[in-house]
Amino acid sequence: MKVTAVNTSPRGNWNTARMVKAACEGVKHCGAEVTYFDLYRQEKFTGCISCFGCKIPGRQGSCICNDGLKPILQSIAESDVVILGTPNYLGEPSAGFRALFERLIFQNLTYEKERRSYHAPEKKVLFLMSSNAPEEYYDAIGYTDMIARLKGSLDTFVGKTETYICGNTLQVADYSRYTWTNFDPESKKQRHETVFPNQLEEIRAIAENMCK
Ligand SMILES: Cc1cc2nc3c(=O)[nH]c(=O)nc-3n(C[C@H](O)[C@H](O)[C@H](O)COP(=O)(O)O)c2cc1C
Incomplete structure (x- = not known):
């Protein structure tokens, strides 16, 4: 079983990265x-550049753009399971996630009546999102619909997708450095130390199950 895991937060060891790493522990089990x-540690990369190279006979189904996303797309192509983690930025996934998503989805999408995708969507996908907004606000502020749309594309062009959200995350280690009156740093910290570890445990279990 091969797994590709991608942290699409610019921060290498914060909430999203820890969620992705927890999922990795699960599948390694x-x-x-x-x-x-x-x-964000890859070589420079871009979203889809509309070259349509992935639609040319002989090259169909594979992005031909040769940049920092290439090794990730190659690794995903060779994997059975794909783990994607993103922070919620302004109600959407991160810009980096979006670049990867455009390239991953569009390379497999056909403009042919006879078939929707070049390759069957046979992988398993775990989509992870972390956000400042608590999970229970997701329906009211449109995040549930946003995730459902992403899941729909992943289901159709990559494979059956499970989703997991960690809301109300700790954004910074020291809230006293900022003039942020919206938050209660103590309750943020407490949640990070008590609830977040349990959520990581749940992610571990979900990922392990995906590999069984
Ligand atoms: C540019 C930016 C925009 C953000 N926008 C939102 C938002 O619209 N909704 C939300 O719930 N959280 C938002 N957040 C908070 C992050 O989603 C949250 O802190 C997340 O856990 C950060 O992930 P990380 O710790 O892996 O970097 C934003 C953070 C940044 C830096």
């Missing part, structure tokens, strides 16, 4: 071979 990427 089943003996899976994991390739882990920190997206």
Whole structure:
């Protein structure tokens, strides 16, 4: 079993990265071979450049753009399971996630009546999102619909997708450095130390199950 895991937060060891790493621990428990990427540590990359190289006979289904996303797309192509983690930025995934998502989805999408995708969507996907907004606000502020749309594309063009959200995350280690009156730093810290570890445990279990 091969697994590609991508942290698409610019921060290499904060909430999203820890969620992705927890999922990696879960799949490793089943003996899976994991390739882990920190997206923002890759060489320079871009979203889809509309070259349509992935639609040319002989090259169909693979992005031909040769930049920092290439090794990630290659690794995903060779994987059975894909773990993608993103922070919520302004109600959407991060810009880096979006670049990867455009390239990952569009390379497999056809403009043919006879088939929707070049490759069957046979992988398993775990989509992880962390956000300042608590999970229970997701329906009211449109995040549930946003995640459902992402899941729909992943289901159709990559494979059956499970989602998991960690809301109300700790954004910074020291809130006293900022003039942020919106938050109660103590309750943020407490949640980070008590609830977040349990959520990581749940992510571990979900990921392990995906590999069984
Ligand atoms: C540019 C930016 C925009 C953000 N926008 C939102 C937002 O719209 N909704 C939300 O719930 N959290 C928002 N957040 C908070 C992050 O999603 C949250 O702190 C997340 O856990 C950060 O992930 P990280 O710790 O892996 O970097 C934003 C953070 C940043 C830096």
